[in-house]
Structure formats: structure tokens, C-alpha cells
Amino acid sequence: MITLYALISAVLRSRFRFYVVIIITHYSLFITHYAQAQTLTFTGDILLDRGVRHRINAIGIDGLFTPEIDSIFAHSDIVVGNLECPATDLHTPAMKQFVFRANPEWLYDLRRHGITHLNLANNHSVDQRRGGLISTAENCRKAGIVPVGMGENMQEAVQPVLLQPSTLHLQPIYLFSTLQLPLENFTYLPDQYSVSQESIDSLCQRIHQLRTAEPSAYIIVCPHWGIEHTTQPTPWQRRHAHALIDAGADIIIGHHTHTLQSIEHYKEKPIYYSIGNFIFDQTKPINTRACMVQIRIAPTSVEVETIPVEIRRCVPYVISE
Numbered sequence: 001m002i003t004l005y006a007l008i009s010a011v012l013r014s015r016f017r018f019y020v021v022i023i024i025t026h027y028s029l030f031i032t033h034y035a036q037a038q039t040l041t042f043t044g045d046i047l048l049d050r051g052v053r054h055r056i057n058a059i060g061i062d063g064l065f066t067p068e069i070d071s072i073f074a075h076s077d078i079v080v081g082n083l084e085c086p087a088t089d090l091h092t093p094a095m096k097q098f099v100f101r102a103n104p105e106w107l108y109d110l111r112r113h114g115i116t117h118l119n120l121a122n123n124h125s126v127d128q129r130r131g132g133l134i135s136t137a138e139n140c141r142k143a144g145i146v147p148v149g150m151g152e153n154m155q156e157a158v159q160p161v162l163l164q165p166s167t168l169h170l171q172p173i174y175l176f177s178t179l180q181l182p183l184e185n186f187t188y189l190p191d192q193y194s195v196s197q198e199s200i201d202s203l204c205q206r207i208h209q210l211r212t213a214e215p216s217a218y219i220i221v222c223p224h225w226g227i228e229h230t231t232q233p234t235p236w237q238r239r240h241a242h243a244l245i246d247a248g249a250d251i252i253i254g255h256h257t258h259t260l261q262s263i264e265h266y267k268e269k270p271i272y273y274s275i276g277n278f279i280f281d282q283t284k285p286i287n288t289r290a291c292m293v294q295i296r297i298a299p300t301s302v303e304v305e306t307i308p309v310e311i312r313r314c315v316p317y318v319i320s321e
Contacts, residue, residue: 051281073114121149
């Protein structure tokens with residue numbers, strides 16, 4: 001019986017050996033290209049309280065994830081969501097209009113469904129005050145999730161997170177998470193535990209420094225900004241987004257408005273002003289249309305895909321536009 005090795009040797013000795021070598025070479029390049037690629041998926045706001053809490057009690061937290069969402073997450077190396085509530089056992093509500101709190105054990109379920117990173121640079125991370133923020137970050141780590149957009153002081157909170165270190169075939173991938181809104185009834189103390197909250201000028205300077213130090217880096221910026229329940233960014237958001245791109249950002253993926261806002265390309269760089277909700281209890285049509293953003297970074301290319309989402313009874317469903 002002829003062996004596979006003998007068959008390949010015979011083909012290579014034949015007059016077709018040139019074509020075989022070409023095919024093998026191209027196949028190797030194809031495998032190298034896609035084997036080294038990194039797929040990153042970004043979702044909008046994740047609320048695990050209020051109406052969503054009632055939904056979890058009714059159908060279980062697994063019911064919040066459809067097979068299509070699970071498949072997208074399973075085929076992603078990194079999944080980043082915006083956690084719109086503290087996940088803590090502390091009950092120390094801040095004096096503000098909307099105050100949320102999630103059960104910390106639910107973080108393990110988020111991780112089991114594929115979420116790897118949670119942004120805490122938003123206006124609800126401090127709903128259970130500073131202790132709740134600290135507790136949430138610790139609970140994320142215990143569940144195997146990386147909290148981003150916070151730190152033991154402001155200097156640490158504003159540092160970019162390295163999502164993918166530089167390799168032989170891939171550039172490093174960095175994420176800047178930033179809150180571009182004032183916090184309600186929360187004292188700004190830069191020397192204490194806090195969320196990432198700095199001026200746009202400071203953020204641009206930080207991005208420019210990173211771009212200068214690592215020219216090949218892929219830089220993602222996730223700002224929590226804008227005016228709630230609107231479908232278009234404000235003029236200042238556009239100015240700030242363009243400044244972030246000018247400073248060296250490759251893509252901007254925003255949230256906070258609870259709506260899907262316009263998508264713009266500036267200097268061939270995509271700007272998602274707001275990707276809307278993800279797991280949320282708001283029911284008006286303006287609040288149930290959203291998207292996920294998927295970035296596929298390969299050795300020689302970067303592809304960005306918009307995945308439309310519709311939220312029905314707190315559950316996100318992938319739809320075709």
C-alpha cells in the first residue's frame with residue numbers, strides 16, 4: 001500500500017512539481033494569515049438590574065444569550081462589553097436618579113458565554129459608591145474577566161489596556177476606555193480609586209505618545225459619551241472624534257446614548273459614535289436597535305464588520321438589515 005509520504009514524493013518528482021510547490025506555498029501563506037489573526041468583538045451596554053433582573057429570574061441568565069450570539073463570541077478571541085451597573089454585594093447606593101446593582105455571581109455566567117473584558121469607565125460604575133467600584137473590579141477578576149477603564153488612582157485608570165502583545169506576525173492591540181461625562185454626586189479624587197475620566201486633550205496626548213512609541217500598534221478608543229436617546233452625535237463629539245483619529249486612534253467605538261447612532265469614516269478610520277444597548281430593558285424602538293462591532297486583525301489586513309442587533313425583552317438578537 002502506498003503511503004502518503006511516498007505519494008507526495010512521487011508528485012514532487014513529476015512534471016507537475018512546480019505547480020504543487022506553488023499550491024503548497026499559497027496554502028501555507030493562507031494558513032499563516034488566518035491562524036495568526038485576532039478577532040475582537042465589542043458590544044453595547046449590559047444592564048443586569050431592573051427589568052433585566054426580572055427577566056433573569058424568569059428565564060435564567062443563560063436565556064439572555066441566543067445561539068447566534070454564543071457562536072459569535074465563541075469565534076472571538078476577545079469580547080468587550082460595557083457593564084452598565086456595579087456587580088457587588090455592597091448595598092451603598094449613591095444619591096442619584098438611576099442606581100443599579102447586579103449580583104456578582106452573574107459575572108461568571110458572562111465569562112462562560114465568552115465575555116472577556118468589561119468596561120467600567122461609565123456613569124453607573126459608581127452607583128454603589130467607590131467601594132462598589134472596587135468590589136466590581138475585584139469580582140470581575142475572580143470571574144476571569146478583565147475590568148478596563150478604572151484603577152487605584154486616576155493615573156492608573158487612564159492607562160491603555162494591552163489586548164494583544166506584539167508577535168512575529170501581528171502588531172500590538174491597545175484599548176483606551178474613557179468616560180467623557182461628569183459623574184453625578186461622585187467626588188473627583190485623582191489619588192483614589194476611580195474610573196478613567198480625563199479631558200479630550202489629555203487623552204489625545206496619551207494616544208499620540210503611544211502612536212509615536214509604537215507606530216505599528218492598532219489603537220481602539222471606547223468613549224462613554226453623548227446625549228441619551230438621540231440618534232446623531234453632537235458637534236463637540238464629532239470634533240473630539242476627529243481629534244482622537246488625528247492623534248493616532250484607528251477606530252472609535254462609543255456608547256452611553258442607549259441608541260444606535262451614525263457611523264462615520266474620517267481619514268478612512270471608522271467612528272461608531274454609539275453602538276447602543278446590548279442586554280437592556282428599554283423597549284422603545286429607538287432603544288432596541290443596536291449593533292456589535294467585530295474587528296479582525298490579520299498580519300496584512302484589518303477588517304471591521306458591523307453586526308446589527310435587535311433587543312427583544314432584554315435579549316439581543318442578531319438580525320439582517
